[in-house]
Amino acid sequence: MKWENRGQSRNVTDNRGRGRGGSVGGGMASLGVGGFLIVLVLSLVFGVDLFSLLGVNSPLSGGGLGADTSTGVTVPGANASDDEMVAFVSSVLDDSQATWAGIFEENGIAYDEAQLVLEDGDVQSACGVVPEAAGPFYCPLNETIYLNFAFYDALQNQYGASGDFAQAYVIAHEMGHHIQNLxxxxTDVRQQQQTNPAQANQLSVALELQADCFAGVWGGEQTRAQQSSSRVASITQADFQEGITAAAAIGDDALQERATGRVNPEAFTHGSSEQRVSWFSRGFETGDPSACDTFAAL
Ligand SMILES: [Zn+2]
Known part of the structure; x- marks a missing residue:
């Protein structure tokens, strides 16, 4: 897939490296806020960086006080290819949002932009603490996608789904959950699950398959539109195959088989590999969100 590096999206925040002392926050934590301010004032008064004398990460060196990772500045130590990954994620997110904003506008619905936060380790999200192993997720409370690059490694090395479009598909799927939220x-599905617990898993599968279909809608629209303003310049048939491979690799049956050696369709929450491929393809080929009614068959 061809894409244009336009740096970090304003909707992407890089929170990686937090809690490892790589930010101003790390220095504050070890000194205490009061101590931090005292040392800062004394350093400025005496013109000596007392932080480094105390062996604490200094806000006066490196990026300065403005370099708080929570504002989306890449943490120190990030290498060039890492910057490129942040730019790639930004491109896919921005492009997908532009596609959906257009679809919403055509239908007279207000579109609200999603945020994306890059994390490493367990995630403290607005939806609670989510372990790293759970993979990427969308939190409707703050309309934010949380993504860990470790999942991309797993996708490639454990699930055999490599390529940039496999990675794009993951973001497009989470964007699908944002669309469902908007x-x-x-909300409807959660209410139905409460009133009808016996159907809770089936409803969850329908929700997930619809997110796959919505991911396909973006990919398909992108292939057809080729807008000059878009950041993702082209998606080819080979890219489509990467998406298919990724969708198949993380089907519930494939994941269960890997984990337990058995397949139990009753416990499915995301759909089988075949279902995921089929709905992703359907979205891709039609480019029409109304073709994504995965609930009709329930
Ligand atoms: Zn999902």
Missing amino acids: LGTA
């Missing part, structure tokens, strides 16, 4: 589908 359309009220996610």
Whole structure:
């Protein structure tokens, strides 16, 4: 897939490296806020960086006080290819949002932009603490996608789904959950799951398959539109195959087989590999969100 590096999106925040003393926050934590301010004032008064004398990460060296990772500045130590990954994620996110904003506008619905936070380790999200092993997720409370690059490694090395479009598909799927949130589908499904617990898994599968279909809608629209303003310049048939491979690799049956050696369709929450491939393809080929009614068959 061809894409243009336009740096970090304003909707992407890089929170990686937090809690490892790589930020101003690390220095504050070990000195205490009061101590931090005292040392800062004394350093400025005496013109000596007392932080380094105390062996604490100094806000006066490196990026300065403005270099708080929470503002989206890449943490120190990030190498060039890492910057490129941040730019890649930004491109896919921005492009997907532009596609959906267009679809919403055509239908007279207000579009609200999603945020994306890059994390490493366990995630303290607005939806609670989520372990790293759980993979990427969308939190509707703050309309934010949380993504860990470790999942991309797992996708390639454990699930055999490599390539940039496999990675793009993951973001496009989470964007699908954002669309469901904006359309009220996610809330409806949660209510239905409460009133009808016996159908809770089937409803969850339908929600996930619809997110796959929505991911396909973006990919397909992108292939057809080729807008000059878009950051993702082209998606080819080979890219489509990467998406298919990724969708198949993380089907519930494939994941269960890997984990337990058995497949139990009753416990599915995301759909089988075949279902995921089929709905992703359907979205891709039609480019039409209304073709993504995965609930009709329930
Ligand atoms: Zn999902």
